[in-house]
Amino acid sequence: MASGDFEDDAEATVTMEEYIESMDAEELEADLVLGGDEGDECTYPKGYMKRQAIFSCITCTPEGNAGVCTACCLTCHDGHELLELWTKRNFRCDCGNSKFGTLACKLLPGKDVENSENSYNHNFKGLYCSCDKPYPDPNGEEHGEMIQCCICEDWFHEEHLSLKSSDGVSSQIPRDEEGVPVYEDFICQNCSPVCSFLTLYPEKLWVAAKVDSNGSANACADTTESNQTSTATEPVQPENSTEAEKSVLRGCSEKLADSEPFPAAGCAIATGLTSCPEFEKKPLFVTKNWRNMLCKCEKCLEMYSERKVSYLLDAEDTIAEYENKAKEKRTEKLEKQEGEALDHFNNLDHVTKVELSHGIKDFKEGFRSLLESVGTSRAITPEDVEEMFSKLKNKRKRME
Structure with missing residues (x-):
């Protein structure tokens, strides 16, 4: 057996830095697509928005004549067959209107029967281009960049x-x-x-x-x-x-x-x-x-x-401006999370602060020991991590 066969069978590995960078990149990509929308509230009250992320629910509207916002996608259509349409301009959320039959919007019932200014194309059916084919092509045909x-x-x-x-x-x-x-x-x-x-x-x-x-x-x-x-x-x-x-x-x-x-x-x-x-x-x-x-x-x-x-x-119509606003919202969100974590720590009593500080210190030392023991000879496995936490737990019990 050639040495390359072992490499093919080996599990793909990444460094901690690569993993963190990958996670950050995925979160940023999601924020850019969703425009920084946390998906907590239906966007219907905002009217026909200049640009927002829109989804088509094939389960509820297979004819492709309706679109829903991020919040309704997550709350009202969880488990449904959904199409991510990226962004659409001048669109108001359809969730729960007459096109959805008996399905009412869980976040904001009582919407207009129809949003007359919304525009729909074959994308809402999952079809694209002049060839009117789905993406990706179910037949596996490559058509190049879109x-x-x-x-x-x-x-x-x-x-x-x-x-x-x-x-x-x-x-x-x-x-x-x-x-x-x-x-x-x-x-x-x-x-x-x-x-x-x-x-x-x-x-x-x-x-x-x-x-x-x-x-x-x-x-x-x-x-x-x-x-x-x-x-x-x-x-x-x-x-x-x-x-x-x-x-x-x-x-x-x-x-x-x-x-x-x-x-x-x-x-x-x-x-x-x-x-x-x-x-x-x-x-x-x-x-x-x-x-x-x-x-x-x-x-x-x-x-x-x-x-x-x-x-x-209108500058706000452009994808570039939409993504710039998403980046600003992301920065504000991260700063807010950091501030909330610091405020929470400052509001703890002295004993809890000391225990938390010791816990963080023990984790850093345990993780450093794990890295040193493994070195560059092999990748860290889930079993290694479980063993590290088990040791930390036992150490905490001894201290108690």
């Missing part, structure tokens, strides 16, 4: 994004030389017509895939190099634009050339939309801080409202 559209909030497999260059050659998600995505947000081809106004902005708003002479997709084009061939106010011509669309963009450039930096008093964006037709559906990638570049003139604000994308101007 990315989320910032408009419809559906998730798409990279191979199903319909990324094509102007000559029809397949392209890829724009990444740097190390394979790290270099865009901030993705807009799927179905949502691109709603955001057609973005194509009237300067090309610094865009990140485009670069296809070399061999037809293979490389990292995104260098924006510095691109800016040398276009003026600051020239509208971008996405690499996969048709000749007809490029002609339309050139026609709009005259209006943009005389405009002021965005936001502008005489904005050319809203005006350009009246003379520029809609473009064909195509996926779009936008650069970091692109929302800050959006015009906020009266005409554009009206246009955002008509297209139901006013949330693009």
Whole structure:
């Protein structure tokens, strides 16, 4: 038998530092997904929240037409088949309304019959992408990385994004030389017509895939190099634009050339939309801080409202802001826990403080002895830990 066979059979081991780091990382990931929500109260009274973690209960609503908050997921649907949908915008908890039949919300009964402003897609049935398949694929098929559209909030497999260059050659998600995505947000081809106004902005708003002479997709084009061939106010011509669309963009450039930096008093964006037709559906990638570049003139604000994308101007709509708030809540929670532990210790009588201090000291010495006895020859097992606590217990009995 080869020596490698023993290694394959051996139980995976980790260091104490690695274990603690792993636990911290898992807790942080959970906090980021849940937005720091402890799951103690139903979010229904907060109305249609700008962004929150939402779950779909397949047991109660198999048709996928309802979503529940974290607290209701834990309290009202414990043991049910649940789908974690990450976050959804402008959503109010459905738990216990008419869609759940006789099931009442245990945390907050008496809700409206229906939340008319909620939006649902096939994600609530556990399906994703234009291929309308579950994730992970039950057939074990690999479809590559999935990315989320910032408009419809559906998730798409990279191979199903319909990324094509102007000559029809397949392209890829724009990444740097190390394979790290270099865009901030993705807009799927179905949502691109709603955001057609973005194509009237300067090309610094865009990140485009670069296809070399061999037809293979490389990292995104260098924006510095691109800016040398276009003026600051020239509208971008996405690499996969048709000749007809490029002609339309050139026609709009005259209006943009005389405009002021965005936001502008005489904005050319809203005006350009009246003379520029809609473009064909195509996926779009936008650069970091692109929302800050959006015009906020009266005409554009009206246009955002008509297209139901006013949330693009709200910083709290972004995943980045959602996660930043989650990190702040996590820091506050940890500081509060530390303060409560210290307050509890300070409120103990003198004898209890001494006993607790001795107990901590004995544990540290016992654990140090365990580490020294094992050394690096083998991993610490559950039996080792049980033996250590048994010794500490016997020592405490002798002292009594």
